[in-house]
Amino acid sequence: xxxxxxxxxxxxxxxxxxxAGRGAGAEVVPAPGRASAAEVAPVPGxxxxxxxxxxxxxxxxxxxxxxVRERSSRGPRRGLSLERIVAAAIDVAQAEGIGGLSMGxxxxxxxxxxxxxxxxxxxxxxxxxxxxxxxxxxxxxxxxSDDGWRAGxxxxxxxxxxxxxxxxxxxxxxxxxPPLGPNMVAWMDDGLRCLAGTPLxxxxxxxxxxxxxxxxxxxxxxxxxxxxAASDGHIMPGYGAxxxxxxxxxTFPSLQRAIDSGSLDDDDDMDSExxxxxxxxxxxxxxxxxxxxxxxx
Amino acid sequence: xxxxxxxxxxxxxxxxxxxAGRGAGAEVVPAPGRASAAEVAPVPGxxxxxxxxxxxxxxxxxxxxxxVRERSSRGPRRGLSLERIVAAAIDVAQAEGIGGLSMGxxxxxxxxxxxxxxxxxxxxxxxxxxxxxxxxxxxxxxxxSDDGWRAGxxxxxxxxxxxxxxxxxxxxxxxxxPPLGPNMVAWMDDGLRCLAGTPLxxxxxxxxxxxxxxxxxxxxxxxxxxxxAASDGHIMPGYGAxxxxxxxxxTFPSLQRAIDSGSLDDDDDMDSExxxxxxxxxxxxxxxxxxxxxxxx
DNA sequence: GTTCTACTGCGTAGATGGTACGCAGATCTA
DNA sequence: TAGATCTGCGTACCATCTACGCAGTAGAAC
Numbered sequence: 001x002x003x004x005x006x007x008x009x010x011x012x013x014x015x016x017x018x019x020a021g022r023g024a025g026a027e028v029v030p031a032p033g034r035a036s037a038a039e040v041a042p043v044p045g046x047x048x049x050x051x052x053x054x055x056x057x058x059x060x061x062x063x064x065x066x067x068v069r070e071r072s073s074r075g076p077r078r079g080l081s082l083e084r085i086v087a088a089a090i091d092v093a094q095a096e097g098i099g100g101l102s103m104g105x106x107x108x109x110x111x112x113x114x115x116x117x118x119x120x121x122x123x124x125x126x127x128x129x130x131x132x133x134x135x136x137x138x139x140x141x142x143x144x145s146d147d148g149w150r151a152g153x154x155x156x157x158x159x160x161x162x163x164x165x166x167x168x169x170x171x172x173x174x175x176x177x178p179p180l181g182p183n184m185v186a187w188m189d190d191g192l193r194c195l196a197g198t199p200l201x202x203x204x205x206x207x208x209x210x211x212x213x214x215x216x217x218x219x220x221x222x223x224x225x226x227x228x229a230a231s232d233g234h235i236m237p238g239y240g241a242x243x244x245x246x247x248x249x250x251t252f253p254s255l256q257r258a259i260d261s262g263s264l265d266d267d268d269d270m271d272s273e274x275x276x277x278x279x280x281x282x283x284x285x286x287x288x289x290x291x292x293x294x295x296x297x
Numbered sequence: 298x299x300x301x302x303x304x305x306x307x308x309x310x311x312x313x314x315x316x317a318g319r320g321a322g323a324e325v326v327p328a329p330g331r332a333s334a335a336e337v338a339p340v341p342g343x344x345x346x347x348x349x350x351x352x353x354x355x356x357x358x359x360x361x362x363x364x365v366r367e368r369s370s371r372g373p374r375r376g377l378s379l380e381r382i383v384a385a386a387i388d389v390a391q392a393e394g395i396g397g398l399s400m401g402x403x404x405x406x407x408x409x410x411x412x413x414x415x416x417x418x419x420x421x422x423x424x425x426x427x428x429x430x431x432x433x434x435x436x437x438x439x440x441x442s443d444d445g446w447r448a449g450x451x452x453x454x455x456x457x458x459x460x461x462x463x464x465x466x467x468x469x470x471x472x473x474x475p476p477l478g479p480n481m482v483a484w485m486d487d488g489l490r491c492l493a494g495t496p497l498x499x500x501x502x503x504x505x506x507x508x509x510x511x512x513x514x515x516x517x518x519x520x521x522x523x524x525x526a527a528s529d530g531h532i533m534p535g536y537g538a539x540x541x542x543x544x545x546x547x548t549f550p551s552l553q554r555a556i557d558s559g560s561l562d563d564d565d566d567m568d569s570e571x572x573x574x575x576x577x578x579x580x581x582x583x584x585x586x587x588x589x590x591x592x593x594x
Numbered sequence: 595g596t597t598c599t600a601c602t603g604c605g606t607a608g609a610t611g612g613t614a615c616g617c618a619g620a621t622c623t624a
Numbered sequence: 625t626a627g628a629t630c631t632g633c634g635t636a637c638c639a640t641c642t643a644c645g646c647a648g649t650a651g652a653a654c
Contacts, residue, residue, distance in 0.1 A: 058539070066543050075630025076620035102611055113633040115613080124612065174469065175522055178536050185544060185552065192551035202558035204573070205551075211512075211574045214519065218511035225473055239475050242355070246363055247482060254489035254502075255482065261499035276501070277508045280581030287580045372601025373649040399640060410604045412642080421641070 059126045062180050065133070080112060082120050086130045093131065093169040101169075103127075128173045133181025135167035136160075139190035149289060150282055152194035153208075157216050157278055160187065164220035171221045187213075198289040208285050215277055223270040240264030356423045359477050362430070377409060379417050383427045390428065390466040398466075400424075425470045430478025432464035433457075436487035446586060447579055449491035450505075454513050454575055457484065461517035468518045484510075495586040505582050512574055520567040537561030 058066075064082055088109040093101045103124060107114045121127045140159040146152070164171055179185055191209035200208065240259045249256040258264060355363075361379055385406040390398045400421055404411040418424045437456040443449070461468055476482055488506035497505065537556045546553040555561060 068543075071630095073630095074620095074622050074628070076632080078630090079632070103613085104611070107633095114611095115633050115635095116631085118613070119631065119633095172471065174471075175518070176525070177522070185540065185549065189544075189549040189552035192555055196551055202555050203560040206555050206560045207570055207573045208577070210519075210570070211577060214515035214574075215508075215511065218515050221472070222507075222511065225475075228473070243482065246365075247486075252482065252486040254493055255486035258489055258499050258503050263498075263500040263503045273504055273507070276504045277511075280505070280508060280578060280584075282581070283584045284577030284579070284581035287577075371599075371649095371651055373603080375601090376603070400642085401640075404604095411640095412604050412606095413602085415642070416602070416604095 058180065059122065059129070061121050061126050061130055065130065065182055078119075080110060080116060080120060082130070084110060085117055085120055085127070086134050089127055089131050090135060090167070094167065098169045098172040125176070129177070129181065132170045132173050133183045135170045136163050136181075136183045136187065138183060139187040141190060142193065146197075149194050149196075149198050150286065153191065153212060153282060153285075154278065156187075156191050156194055157212055160213065160216045161220055161274065164217065164224075168220075168224050171217065171224055195289075199291070200285075200288055204288060208288075212281060215281055219270070219274050219277060223274075226270065355477065356419065356426070358418050358423050358427055362427065362479055375416075377407060377413060377417060379427070381407060382414055382417050382424070383431050386424055386428050387432060387464070391464065395466045395469040422473070426474070426478065429467045429470050430480045432467045433460050433478075433480045433484065435480060436484040438487060439490065443494075446491050446495050447583065450488065450509060450579060450582075451575065453484075453488050453491055454509055457510065457513045458517055458571065461514065461521075465517075465521050468514065468521055492586075496588070497582075497585055501585060505585075509578060512578055516567070516571050516574060520571075523567065535562065 058068075061082060085106065089101060089106045092105050092109055096105075103117055104114045106127075107117055110116075117127070121130070140155050143152075143155075179188055188209065191212065192205050195205040195208060198205070240262070243255070243264070244259045247255060355365075358379060382403065386398060386403045389402050389406055393402075400414055401411045403424075404414055407413075414424070418427070437452050440449075440452075476485055485506065488509065489502050492502040492505060495502070537559070540552070540561065541556045544552060
């Protein structure tokens, strides 16, 4: 097993309770398109946890991102900022992969002490979420000339893919919450916008965008894995040949055919793989979008 | 950030070299449908690494799985076996999630010492791969009455989904290599088999199965995430409502429409989500499968 | 049977890394 | 100016992976 750089937080924390909602707060440029702080109903702190009405507590740092939650100006001037921390963390991840990302490493990058970071971020996982949202960047948005849902979604997918390619490490961060960051939410909105003119129901639009987003992420991950494996000089080059030696042609006839056709050894065809999948998906959505029936919505 | 249980090995090993191909070997019931040991060309050890002809070195334990590599019967009788270790590890993962899976924990389960495991598995990652392959189990295989590629692939996808649902932790193991285990390979073959009667080229068949498999995995992961988040009493219940309070309707109009339609709050509709995505994909593949043109293959 | 030796389990120890806790000092409010 | 509040961060503590090497075991070779 060479190519490491896997998931992030191994489930520590099973140990002691921990008071959870500690350090957090930072001056953050409020996300564009947010509801201003005043318009937002106060979010109950995570300390309050009645077991009836489910209270949805955002991670404090995420509230910062959205511009909710001002902080008092008491105390010494802050030496760091959420943005600087996230930026430094992204630098580290970019250079050394998720595996090389440790709180200590990020702190060193900033010339600060490890524990300083915990004034801005309550746990490493939170930092990871912020990093991913930042790395994703804003969605492509509408074109001047609207050229239909298919072209729009295609551009959307290509854009998302490009984002992943620019920040491969973000694919190594497991998704554990629905999209919460401003950028993620903006991407969601943008995808839905592409389908706005179609007869799809809201539910169908949502499902379609979710489907597409999963596809893009998956494809990007696969592509990254291939590249990683290849650059390790490991298994991937000649994967087909290796399988061919392992398997028994009689028992895996279909796979054998694929191997014989050489389809498995065409390296670096992840572009066409992506195009193929995207086309299939859009074709599938088209069946709904171009149906003659009357839509429910 | 409550619900941990994230990735597995954080990228240690960046430290010292390590001699990599150490302890491994076990009596393993050879996988069905394998090429017998005799038929298989010897696989060069990972020590040999000429930089020309790319040598594809399998992890030793995987070679065990395939029935290649006999071990000498010298030395004391072994107290453990790969299978027992993998089974114990799966038990632990099943009960406590990937986050609860440590080599020490597995060893304790077996009444052995931590380091004993390293006689059977060269690293934790290797164990994870074996666990995933085992958990996946064999593919559904052909039905007596062949009812077409669409029904076949549908069954295939449903089966894969069921496997993931039986072993949710397997979704938390990041994929870092192409499918190597006997079960994984069998699933691949089975998917291709479903498409055998269609006019798709080998490349297209392969791409389709890959696409589908990515979809299933993604959908299962999403579903698991939702369930995890919900059972933590966390964000998911009322995600739509929360987003509604965060965003500005004017800036995210499409998303706002989706929220207003209530589509975001329909919990536990991952089944229909899966069905929707699967239908879209199969529709997309159908465009190829039922085209009148002459196939290239 | 005796010796050789590959192989076994596993104790020890090093390294890495997340993060609770609490102190000393800074800055704002009253 | 006193107190409240917040800041950076040093000091542990703990979990975890895994390299190393010892002592003992069981076939093989003679």
